[in-house]
Amino acid sequence: MDVTIYHNPACGTSRNTLALLRHAGIEPVVIDYLAHPPSVAELKTMIADAGLTVREAIREKGTPYAELGLADPDLSDEQLLEAMVKTPILINRPFVVTPMGTRLCRPSEAVLDILPADAFSSAFVKEDGEPVLDPQGKRLG
Template identity: 75%
Template structure:
């Protein structure tokens, strides 16, 4: 299965999502979006395909969100996308794209919705939280 993750290695949720994808036996295409931001049309498509608004795809914490005045409700999607492309840290992460769909995987287990059910054995997040049981089934 062709899987792409827009990844930030400094983010625990992103690391957990990448590990979960690999636990499914898939070696994804890893795009460190801070180094290689997506093109505008790719970003727009990911946001749309994930069922999000542009504003929902913006990360506020640890970014220049407030300094850039992005909390202004009158800003258009185009202006928000301009800011995200100029400052990729504003792109929330991780986005995961598979033939089964696109998700902003926050929390990381959201990626399970678009991965094949091919997990073998348990999976724990970095903090020890279980996501998959001993049979590889999702823990609710």
């Protein structure tokens, strides 16, 4: 299965998502989007494929969102996308692309929505100790 994750190794949610993919036996293409941001066209496609608006895909916390004036409702999607590509920390993370769909994996277990139901056969626990999969690999919660 061809899978791509737009990853930030400093982000716990991103690390948990990557760990879930690897737990499924998938070695995804890992793109450090801070060093190698997607193009405006790629970002626009990912956001649309994930069923989000551009504003829903912007990360405000821990970013220069406010300083850049991005809360201005008069800014167009194109202007916001340009800002996100120019300052990639503004891109919420992690985005995961699989043949089954695209998701902004917040929380990390959202990745399960775009993986085969039988991809797991054992338990999985997040870094913080929160269980995600039971001993048979079935989704909890």
